[in-house]
Amino acid sequence: MEYPRVTPTNAAYAIGGAYPKMSQAEPDEPLPVGEDEFRMIADSAPVVVWVTRLDRTRSFVNRAYVEFLGVPYDEALTFDWRRIIHPDDAPDILAKSIAGEASMATFDLEGRYRNFQGQWRWLHSTSSPRRDAQGRHIGFIGVAHDVTEAKTAELALRDSEAQLSAFIAQSTAGFAQVDLEGRFTLVNDRFCQIAGWSHDELMGMRMLDITHPDDRTRNRPLFDRAVAEGTPYTHEKRYIRKDGSVVWVNNSVSVIRRPDGEPFGVLSVTLDVTRRREAEAQMRKSEESLRLATESAGMASWEFDLETMEGEWSPNRFDLLGMPRRPDSRGSFDDWIDRVHPEDREMVRAAAQRCFATGESYTIEYRVCRADNREERWLQSHGSRIDYADNRPNRFVGVSFDITTRKRGEDELRESEARFRTIFEQANDFLITTTLDQIVTSVNPAVLTALGYAEEEILGAKIGAFMDPDQLALSMHAFDKKMREGGTTRLTVTVRARDGRPLIWEINSRLTTDAEGTPTGLHAIGRDMTEAKRAEAHLRLLVDELNHRVKNTLAIVQGIAQQSFKDATDPAIARSAFEGRLAALSEAHNLLTRQHWGSVSMAQIIGDAIAPHGDAGRFELDGPDLSILPKTAISLALAIHELATNAVKHGALSQPEGGVVIRWAQIDRDGRARLSLVWEERDGPEVVTPTRRGFGTRMIERGLAAEFGGTVKIDFRPRGLTCTVDAPLPEGAA
Amino acid sequence: MNYDGLRVLVVEDEPVVAMCLEDILETLGCETVGPAGRLAEGLALAEQESLGAAILDINLAGERSIPIAEALRRRGVPFAFASGYGATPEGFETLPLIEKPYRAADIETALRAILG
Numbered sequence: 001m002e003y004p005r006v007t008p009t010n011a012a013y014a015i016g017g018a019y020p021k022m023s024q025a026e027p028d029e030p031l032p033v034g035e036d037e038f039r040m041i042a043d044s045a046p047v048v049v050w051v052t053r054l055d056r057t058r059s060f061v062n063r064a065y066v067e068f069l070g071v072p073y074d075e076a077l078t079f080d081w082r083r084i085i086h087p088d089d090a091p092d093i094l095a096k097s098i099a100g101e102a103s104m105a106t107f108d109l110e111g112r113y114r115n116f117q118g119q120w121r122w123l124h125s126t127s128s129p130r131r132d133a134q135g136r137h138i139g140f141i142g143v144a145h146d147v148t149e150a151k152t153a154e155l156a157l158r159d160s161e162a163q164l165s166a167f168i169a170q171s172t173a174g175f176a177q178v179d180l181e182g183r184f185t186l187v188n189d190r191f192c193q194i195a196g197w198s199h200d201e202l203m204g205m206r207m208l209d210i211t212h213p214d215d216r217t218r219n220r221p222l223f224d225r226a227v228a229e230g231t232p233y234t235h236e237k238r239y240i241r242k243d244g245s246v247v248w249v250n251n252s253v254s255v256i257r258r259p260d261g262e263p264f265g266v267l268s269v270t271l272d273v274t275r276r277r278e279a280e281a282q283m284r285k286s287e288e289s290l291r292l293a294t295e296s297a298g299m300a301s302w303e304f305d306l307e308t309m310e311g312e313w314s315p316n317r318f319d320l321l322g323m324p325r326r327p328d329s330r331g332s333f334d335d336w337i338d339r340v341h342p343e344d345r346e347m348v349r350a351a352a353q354r355c356f357a358t359g360e361s362y363t364i365e366y367r368v369c370r371a372d373n374r375e376e377r378w379l380q381s382h383g384s385r386i387d388y389a390d391n392r393p394n395r396f397v398g399v400s401f402d403i404t405t406r407k408r409g410e411d412e413l414r415e416s417e418a419r420f421r422t423i424f425e426q427a428n429d430f431l432i433t434t435t436l437d438q439i440v441t442s443v444n445p446a447v448l449t450a451l452g453y454a455e456e457e458i459l460g461a462k463i464g465a466f467m468d469p470d471q472l473a474l475s476m477h478a479f480d481k482k483m484r485e486g487g488t489t490r491l492t493v494t495v496r497a498r499d500g501r502p503l504i505w506e507i508n509s510r511l512t513t514d515a516e517g518t519p520t521g522l523h524a525i526g527r528d529m530t531e532a533k534r535a536e537a538h539l540r541l542l543v544d545e546l547n548h549r550v551k552n553t554l555a556i557v558q559g560i561a562q563q564s565f566k567d568a569t570d571p572a573i574a575r576s577a578f579e580g581r582l583a584a585l586s587e588a589h590n591l592l593t594r595q596h597w598g599s600v601s602m603a604q605i606i607g608d609a610i611a612p613h614g615d616a617g618r619f620e621l622d623g624p625d626l627s628i629l630p631k632t633a634i635s636l637a638l639a640i641h642e643l644a645t646n647a648v649k650h651g652a653l654s655q656p657e658g659g660v661v662i663r664w665a666q667i668d669r670d671g672r673a674r675l676s677l678v679w680e681e682r683d684g685p686e687v688v689t690p691t692r693r694g695f696g697t698r699m700i701e702r703g704l705a706a707e708f709g710g711t712v713k714i715d716f717r718p719r720g721l722t723c724t725v726d727a728p729l730p731e732g733a734a
Numbered sequence: 735m736n737y738d739g740l741r742v743l744v745v746e747d748e749p750v751v752a753m754c755l756e757d758i759l760e761t762l763g764c765e766t767v768g769p770a771g772r773l774a775e776g777l778a779l780a781e782q783e784s785l786g787a788a789i790l791d792i793n794l795a796g797e798r799s800i801p802i803a804e805a806l807r808r809r810g811v812p813f814a815f816a817s818g819y820g821a822t823p824e825g826f827e828t829l830p831l832i833e834k835p836y837r838a839a840d841i842e843t844a845l846r847a848i849l850g
Contacts, residue, residue, distance in 0.1 A: 547818070552818045
């Protein structure tokens with residue numbers, strides 16, 4: 001390549017800002033070396049070189065200069081460098097260039113220039129003043145290095161440093177570096193902030209100086225081991241700040257080594273965990289409160305790891321199972337299952353394992369046998385599986401509490417219910433409940449039996465369906481009274497059985513109320529008084545009847561007395577007669593009483609009446625077993641007594657060989673049944689018709705006739721007395 | 735007081751008591767009609783006999799003597815009831831009731847009351 005001679009054509013800014021003016025400087029501006037030699041050196045240099053004159057025109061540029069611009073040599077001499085300066089760098093370069101030239105001293109410039117290929121290149125130029133032999137300033141000589149690579153690297157480094165320092169400065173983490181003796185050698189702002197000491201203060205201190213005294217013992221061996229063995233560690237400890245406050249930090253500590261592996265310091269990345277610790281303490285406190293609360297509520301909690309099947313139990317869980325508390329508070333699934341009552345064990349195990357497998361929570365009630373005293377207790381337990389979103393193993397948590405009291409209460413309630421149910425079912429009394437609208441809600445079987453209805457016919461019906469309107473009115477009156485005054489009412493009402501039979505029920509009833517005392521319904525206990533009322537009426541009748549009979553009997557006694565004594569000449573005989581008659585009356589009464597005042601046997605009446613008057617062998621009784629009414633029986637007995645008394649005194653029985661035949665028969669006359677009765681005395685003394693008819697005769701002929709409603713005739717035949725009764729067969733006789 | 739010739743119907747189903755009543759009435763000078771121990775018998779006498787007064791047992795072997803009382807009232811025959819218990823039958827409350835057992839004086843008082 002042939003270089004044109006340097007000819008100043010125009011002034012141009014060049015690197016260094018000098019104007020090459022070589023041609024004009026030639027005679028009086030000798031080059032350091034010969035010109036050719038200089039050109040050769042300059043052209044072979046890998047740097048851009050140029051020479052300017054005082055007037056700033058370039059007198060020389062080297063090959064690198066030409067190549068950078070990519071123009072011919074002459075053009076390069078006059079090229080205006082300002083055109084290719086990067087706009088960002090131009091103001092700075094131009095200003096420094098002018099100032100540098102004015103200073104007449106060496107000056108440096110640095111900036112980006114565009115080469116002929118259009119690439120921006122960082123050039124660093126140094127312009128040095130040129131002087132002639134006399135020391136006069138004659139221009140500048142400039143050299144420019146392409147520093148693009150270095151510049152790029154530097155910029156990259158500066159970026160990275162800036163990022164790092166920004167990161168460190170802005171980091172929530174503090175960074176502290178200490179030497180092997182623990183003296184601070186480097187701390188970032190955040191560390192100062194956390195530790196509560198200034199950078200300068202820290203630089204004169206050791207790590208342990210600001211560590212809480214209680215944490216030093218724990219801290220020192222960790223640090224020593226890290227230094228000695230290179231073992232990194234993470235721990236939490238407290239720093240005492242300058243103001244005396246305490247800060248909890250989490251330090252991740254590692255050893256820093258030189259390239260040869262020799263440790264020269266220890267770096268700690270420090271996080272302020274005070275708030276987390278406080279939160280944890282708070283949580284522990286909450287947990288403690290919760291635990292206290294659950295424990296005081298009798299609830300025991302436990303949890304375990306589903307991989308190891310063991311975990312932490314609350315202290316009272318041990319108590320609940322009668323097990324001694326363990327220092328580590330840990331227990332296993334099997335510890336629990338072992339305590340479960342054998343009969344419940346399978347159920348419990350199945351529920352728990354289903355929970356473990358499927359995550360289905362359970363609530364179960366089961367028995368345990370306490371470990372200490374074998375006492376059986378009822379527990380209720382609730383268990384849930386806790387699944388974590390990450391890969392932590394699932395856990396199981398449960399709470400248990402003792403429900404023995406409730407359970408026993410339930411048992412008692414159940415028994416009591418069963419008892420009441422039995423009473424309800426089996427009571428002879430009627431048990432009925434109704435709504436406040438008188439709709440029957442329940443009845444016991446006794447009601448169904450008594451009324452003859454099926455249960456479904458009664459339930460849902462109104463009580464008015466089972467009683468007449470007047471009786472319902474009585475019930476409603478009682479109901480209104482209860483609504484007004486509360487309490488129990490006792491009421492006797494007549495209800496109607498399904499077949500219309502009236503039943504007299506005595507009903508006690510009261511209102512049922514809710515917890516607030518508001519009436520909710522009515523329950524009633526009734527008793528069938530029908531029979532009792534009937535018996536009562538019967539009894540009243542009996543008493544009346546008895547009174548009547550007593551009065552009647554007294555009247556009869558009075559009559560007998562009057563008749564016995566009215567004509568008596570011999571009081572002793574009269575009294576004897578009276579007593580005999582009373583005895584006969586009494587005997588008749590005895591018989592009637594034995595027969596409950598029902599019909600009595602004629603043979604019996606006659607037999608009893610004659611018994612006091614001689615051996616049975618002297619009487620011959622012959623007749624069917626007719627029965628007669630009580631009243632007739634008394635008259636008959638008295639009549640037989642009179643006849644027998646007369647026979648003993650005056651008739652057949654007054655002689656040893658004498659006897660009496662008593663015959664009676666039921667005969668038909670004109671299609672009607674009649675009684676024929678004959679008293680016939682035999683083998684007695686000759687009978688004399690009495691001059692005067694006494695009580696006996698009168699009693700027999702008139703009284704008995706009237707009693708039988710027929711005729712009674714006494715014949716005083718000489719061979720023996722006969723008495724003939726002819727009467728309709730008395731009613732009630734059979 | 736003398737009730738000579740007064741015909742008094744005796745209705746009494748108990749023979750001994752009837753005899754007793756007859757004796758009392760006879761003592762008082764009365765002439766007795768009956769005694770009737772049954773309703774039908776008593777009713778026949780009450781309707782057919784000439785009577786000055788009557789003493790009726792209320793209970794006659796299970797029947798009540800009310801029809802006899804009605805017949806007597808129709809005929810204007812004064813009468814009194816005799817009974818071991820209870821009260822005069824309904825409709826005859828103003829009539830005397832002689833309670834058994836009775837004495838002669840009771841019968842006399844009753845006769846006086848009904849005869850004025």
